[in-house]
Amino acid sequence: MTESAKNKGFIYEFGKFVLDPQERVLLDGGKPVHLTEKVFDTLLFLIENNGRLLTKEEMMSSIWEESFVEEGNLAKNISRLRKILNTDGAGLLRLTRNVSEGISPRWSADGRKIIFNSDRAGNFAIYEIEVSF
Numbered sequence: 001m002t003e004s005a006k007n008k009g010f011i012y013e014f015g016k017f018v019l020d021p022q023e024r025v026l027l028d029g030g031k032p033v034h035l036t037e038k039v040f041d042t043l044l045f046l047i048e049n050n051g052r053l054l055t056k057e058e059m060m061s062s063i064w065e066e067s068f069v070e071e072g073n074l075a076k077n078i079s080r081l082r083k084i085l086n087t088d089g090a091g092l093l094r095l096t097r098n099v100s101e102g103i104s105p106r107w108s109a110d111g112r113k114i115i116f117n118s119d120r121a122g123n124f125a126i127y128e129i130e131v132s133f
Helices: 004-008 037-048 056-063 071-085
Strands: 012-014 017-020 025-028 031-033 102-107 113-120 123-130
Touching: 017 037, 037 056, 037 071, 056 071
Parallel strands: none
Antiparallel strands: 012 017, 017 025, 025 031, 102 113, 113 123
16 A cells, blocks of 8 residues: 555544554554554545545555455455444444435544435435534
8 A cells, every 4th residue: 555644644533543554553542453454554545535435446456556356355344444443333323314315425524523415305405413432
């Protein structure tokens, strides 16, 4: 994976988590979380591209730069990250009453809000939800 975050010296904070690309460590409430190399790369890629629509091909070519891997590897990494980042299930939110109503959810850059489009009761609008961990 490219060295973009490493070279910039960024540390990312979201909820109770801290991701340090230079040290290649994820902290959960100050305690290190074991991540495999590619799971860490997947998380870092998602964070660096926050707010962008990413294709599978773009993610796979960045995370596995010069290797051929099956799409299932990406799905497994995403699944592992979901479990790690939401171990107690407390952070799960239903954006709308009906799954088909919420469109294009996006996290704010600071990770404190979710913004999405919805056509609730025939009134198309953009909604914002505060998220607390």
